Amino acid sequence: xxxxxxNLAQSGEAQFGDYIAxxxxxxxxxxxxxxMAGLLVAPVHVHPLLAFAxxxxxxxxxxASGALNMWxxxxxxxxxxxxxxxxxxxxxxxxDEALAVGLxxxxxxxxxxxxxxxxxxxxxLAFTIFFYAVIYTMWLKRSTPQxxxxxxxxxxxxxxxGWAVATGGVSVESVLMFMLIFMWTPPHFWALALFMKxxxxxxxxxxxxxxxxxxxxxxxxxxYTVLLVPFALALGVTSxxxxxxxxxxxxxxxxxxxxxxxxxxxxxxxxEADGYATEKSVFKLSLAYLFLxxxxxxxxxxxPGFGWELLA
Amino acid sequence: xxxxxxxELHKRRFGRNMALFAVxxxxxxxxFGMTIVRVGEIGPGNESAQEASE
Numbered sequence: 001x002x003x004x005x006x007n008l009a010q011s012g013e014a015q016f017g018d019y020i021a022x023x024x025x026x027x028x029x030x031x032x033x034x035x036m037a038g039l040l041v042a043p044v045h046v047h048p049l050l051a052f053a054x055x056x057x058x059x060x061x062x063x064a065s066g067a068l069n070m071w072x073x074x075x076x077x078x079x080x081x082x083x084x085x086x087x088x089x090x091x092x093x094x095x096d097e098a099l100a101v102g103l104x105x106x107x108x109x110x111x112x113x114x115x116x117x118x119x120x121x122x123x124x125l126a127f128t129i130f131f132y133a134v135i136y137t138m139w140l141k142r143s144t145p146q147x148x149x150x151x152x153x154x155x156x157x158x159x160x161x162g163w164a165v166a167t168g169g170v171s172v173e174s175v176l177m178f179m180l181i182f183m184w185t186p187p188h189f190w191a192l193a194l195f196m197k198x199x200x201x202x203x204x205x206x207x208x209x210x211x212x213x214x215x216x217x218x219x220x221x222x223x224y225t226v227l228l229v230p231f232a233l234a235l236g237v238t239s240x241x242x243x244x245x246x247x248x249x250x251x252x253x254x255x256x257x258x259x260x261x262x263x264x265x266x267x268x269x270x271x272e273a274d275g276y277a278t279e280k281s282v283f284k285l286s287l288a289y290l291f292l293x294x295x296x297x298x299x300x301x302x303x304p305g306f307g308w309e310l311l312a
Numbered sequence: 313x314x315x316x317x318x319x320e321l322h323k324r325r326f327g328r329n330m331a332l333f334a335v336x337x338x339x340x341x342x343x344f345g346m347t348i349v350r351v352g353e354i355g356p357g358n359e360s361a362q363e364a365s366e
Contacts, residue, residue: 015324016331047353049345056342116346 018092022070022101023063030290031062031158037294038162038177041240041301046117046166053116054165058158061109061125065154067102068133071095073141076203082196102133113165121164128157142204145211149224152185153178159294176235180293183228187221187260188286194218194263195276195283218264221282225260229253232293240297244306248296252289259285 035058039051046054070077070088074095077083087093106129114122136151144150156178163174193200193209194217200207208217232253236246259282266278300306 013321013324014328016328047349049349053342053346 014087014093014097018087019101021087022067022093022098023060023105024066024069025063027066027155028059028063030155032059033291034177034181034294035059035158035162035165037298038159038174039166040162041173041297042163042166043239044166044168050116051165054113054121055162057109057113057116058125058161058165060105061113061129062158064102064105064109065129065132067098067105068129069137071098071102072133072137074098076142076205079203080199082199106133113161117165118168120168120170121161124157124161124164128154128161131157142206145206145208147206148189148208149186152182152189155185156181173235173238173240176231176238177294177297179231180228180235181290183224183231184286184290186224187228187256188283188290190217190221190224191263191279191283191286194271194279214268218266222260222264225256229257235293235297240301242300242307243310244303245293245296245300248292252292255285256282256289 032055036055039046039055070086073083074088077086078089083089088095088098106126110122110126110129113125132151132154136147136154140147140150159177159181160170160174163177164170167174190208193207194214201210208220232249233246235241236249259278262278263282271279
């Protein structure tokens with residue numbers, strides 16, 4: 001590549017994949033999965049094409065908020081090892097382009113979700129985008145160590161939106177699915193922060209590990225995991241629960257509690273001695289925890305013969 | 313500043329434009345499908361019921 005084209009590349013000659021990267025595809029996959037779970041376990045049938053379109057627009061809305069997040073956070077993304085290769089800090093996409101993509105896809109996704117399903121679902125999606133882009137990214141992320149706790153709400157909305165697509169409403173089941181992700185987010189991210197400490201510190205993001213120390217973070221992981229358990233189990237006794245979900249939840253919550261307990265009991269010397277093995281394994285477990293809870297919910301509701309009568 | 317037609321920049325732009333075309337074509341097909349389903353849900357005998365509910 002000549003100098004001339006190199007300069008063009010720096011001024012927005014991005015490839016299509018760079019714009020996809022702006023949408024945080026890995027986060028979108030979680031959004032798709034949980035929104036699909038919320039939609040499929042709801043007791044109302046949705047036409048497959050409308051269901052597909054709704055999930056697609058929820059995913060695009062999630063991606064749009066990711067682009068807005070990258071636009072605002074380009075300065076700290078340049079500092080952090082994990083994020084410095086993102087499209088804006090690496091120079092493949094300009095900040096203005098990211099803003100334009102984020103705003104355009106936000107509007108498109110909300111309007112199209114309203115047309116594909118209903119305006120409650122569209123309103124929830126609009127609020128989610130606002131919450132993630134403005135409340136979390138612009139306000140809380142850099143101002144409070146509780147950023148993860150409150151920001152986690154943005155990631156908790158997709159199953160509630162999926163449920164609203166099918167039912168047109170909000171119910172105890174969708175609120176509990178929201179709470180499951182909301183309460184899961186802090187221990188998940190704080191476990192990551194324990195073994196990725198230098199990144200957040202260098203970027204000046206007030207992660208709990210930086211502001212209150214690592215001992216306090218370990219205690220917070222345990223407390224939030226204990227608070228998470230009742231919500232996870234309560235889902236099992238709602239109309240979408242059953243023995244498959246309950247059995248899965250009991251096992252996963254026991255494992256997650258044990259992991260959180262182990263993290264709490266360790267000190268930094270022990271953690272550094274084994275390369276943060278426990279923290280890393282709990283982080284991996286937390287990924288499986290959320291995935292398997294929603295998978296169990298789908299199996300429970302989509303495979304016939306797995307109701308409570310199974311135990312009778 | 314001018315480039316030959318087969319310059320790497322043109323190839324990159326072509327790839328990007330083709331991908332955008334595919335996305336837009338998919339979007340059009342999706343909107344068409346959604347319209348068919350939505351109209352089908354109302355049905356030929358249900359226009360009055362739909363109007364009454366609005």
